[in-house]
Amino acid sequence: MHKSERRKKYLVKKGLQFRYLGLILAAVILPALLISGCLYYLVFSLMAEQLAIPESIAYNLMPVFHKINAVLIFGMPLIIAMLLMLGLRISHKIAGPIYRLEKELDEIAKGNFAIRIKMRSRDELIGIAQKINRILDMAQEKIK
């Protein structure tokens, strides 16, 4: 990515971005929690059922259970933080261009046809921006 295309602000349109962020997290975290929760329960229940003898469960299974819980307690916030950052980047890729498009269209609506909509090469709405820029080029030529 070109240096000038780097994002400086990741929160440009809070309402929209938070909605997308919520959707992304719900789509990723909820199924992941559901599946891992079921697996977690199933694995330990089956192992406990297999070991059967209470001392064996207490001696062999409980230490594993505690270790996994400790890993989860420390690991989960990290994973959630990483997902939040990823969600923020993805939501910015959608919300950033919409914010810019709205701002530039407001300028055009005021009669400033010299303005051109700038987008990053990998932004989602670059095709629309290029088409609007072409319309603006044609409009300016006709005015001349």
Added chain:
Amino acid sequence: MKKLKKIFIFLSITFTIFLAGIVFSFDISLPKWFPFSAEQSLDEWEEKILKGRVTYEVKSQESESYLHSLSHSAASAIFYRVRQRYRAQDYPMISWKWKVEQFPDKEKLRFRPGIEKDDYAARVYVIFPSMIFFNSKALEYVWDETAPLDYVSISPFSSNIRLIVVESGKKNAGEWVFEERNVVEDYKKAFGVAPALRVGAVALMSDADNTEGVAEAYFDEINIGYKKER
């Protein structure tokens, strides 16, 4: 739409009948009696190995047959899963006969932590499994050489396991002793509350893994899940 509704109702009824069939096909079949009269008597029991393998064999002498357990520095149990878990309040009694030939020598482990002294020549488990495995509870009836009769202790492995001394000392060693216990009363005494979970399994064990010695016992006529006639 109407057709879909009919199909839905039909499937619901079929599914309900199917479920009811499954539920009612499991008879409670209590009380459950284990006379250990043939070698196949152990088919219903599962072996659970903790450390090494204890020999569990049905043996007979003259007209008597019984279960013989022999541990050489090993700990393994035999485990009977109750087909349909039952409320101990409904069928509170359990009884069995046992005989201890050789106790594990715990004297040499006198100063070691409890977890390393947890060897008994004979113990009978009543297990109350829970959906959440670490909430499962267990009562263990043990024959202890030193602890007094009816002494209740918390297992060094887990506070969900309570041990009750139902036979104490060596004076009855080598003799058949009959035990009959009210599981609900014992549970209340051990845990302070009545059992909320159902009885899901019974297990027997002789172990001498910590003492690295020998434990030898006999079990017979185990009867679980019955009411005491008054």
